[in-house]
Amino acid sequence: MQWRNLGERDVYSNQWFTIRLADVELPDGRHLDHYLLRQRPVALATIVDETDRVLLLWRHRFITDTWGWELAAGVVDPGETIEDAARREMVEETGWRPGELRHLATVEPSNGFSDATHHIYWSPDGEYLGPPVDDFESDRVEWVPLKDVPDMVARGEVKSANAVAGLLMLHRLRGL
Template sequence: MNNSSDGSVYTTPTRHVVTDPEGLVSRETTYRGARLHLERLVIKPPAGPNGRSRPGELVRDVVRLAGAVVILPILDDGRIVLIRNLRHAVNRTLWELPAGMLEPDEKPETCAGRELIEETGYRSDRVEYLASFYTTPGFCDEFMHAFVASGLRFVGQQLEADEDIETAVRTPEEVHGMIADGQLIDAKSILTVLLYESGIRPGRS
C-alpha cells in the first residue's frame, strides 16, 4: 500500500507483462500508433493429443496496448458517479464508469487517480485496488485494473481537448436498473460494479 503526495491511499496491482507464445516463429509490427500497435505473429501449432507435431503455421494479428484502468467512484452517501461518453468505434454514446489508458511507465493506481479527476472532476482520498482482468483476449492483450475510489471531493473536470463527457450520480439500485434494462452495456463497468458488490476479489482468496 502506498501514499501519494496528495494523501490518497493506494494498493498497487501487478502490471501486466507480455511474454512470447510457445512456438513463436516470427513477430512483425504492422502498425504503430500513439496508443496502440498491431503485431502479426507466426506460431507453430501445438502438438496434438498423441504428442505428434502438426503441420503448417498459425498466423495471428494481435493488438498491443499498455494497459488500462477503470474506477468505481462512490460518494459518502453510497451513490455512484457515472460518465456518458461518445465511443466512436461503436458510434454510440455509452454510460460507463470512468476509465483510461496507462501512459508509458505509469503505475495503474496513478492512472486511476488521474483519470478520475479528468473525467468526473472528483479527487479521491482513497483509491483501493479491486481486480485485474483481460478485456478482449481473443485478439488484444489489454489488461485492465479496477479500482474503487472513496472520500470524493469535487474539484472540476480536466477533460482533454477531444473529450466531451457528461457525468451523473446514481444510487446502486438505479445502476442495477440501468444494467437490467440495457442502458448500461459497457462490460468493464458492469464487471467492476458486480465484483465490488459481490465481495469477490479475484486472485485474493
C-alpha cells in the same frame, strides 16, 4: 491445448497501440497467421459515496455508435503507476479526485485479440475540484445508485465490458 507464438512482426504502431502479426503453431503442428493488438495498460476508477451512489460518465462511443454509462478510464502513461493513472483519469474526466484507491479487479477485455489489461479501482470518498478538464469525454457526469446497476446492465445502459465487470463487483462488494 496450448498454442505457441513462434514470433511476431509489427504491422502498424502508434503511441497507444501496436498491431502485430504472429506466426502461431497449433497443437497439431499446423501454423496460422494471427493478428494481435499490443496495448499499454488501462486504469479505471470511480467513487462510491456514503449513500452507495457511484460516479459514472454518460458517453457516446463513435466506433459502435452507442451511448452508455462508463467509469473514468485511460491508458497508463510511461513511468506512471497504475494507481496514479486511475487517479489522474478521475480528475480529468469527472472533476473529482478520489481518496484512497482500492483495487477491485484486473480484466482482459478481449484476450483473443489483444493483450490489454484493465485495472479497476474504487474509492469510498473523494473531493470535488471543479468541472472536468477533459469535458469532451462525456455528455455528463452523474452519481447513480449502485443498487440500480444490475438492471442498468440488463437494459444495456452499461455496455463497456470493464465497466460491467467493475460495477457488478462493486454492487456485490457493497452487499446490495
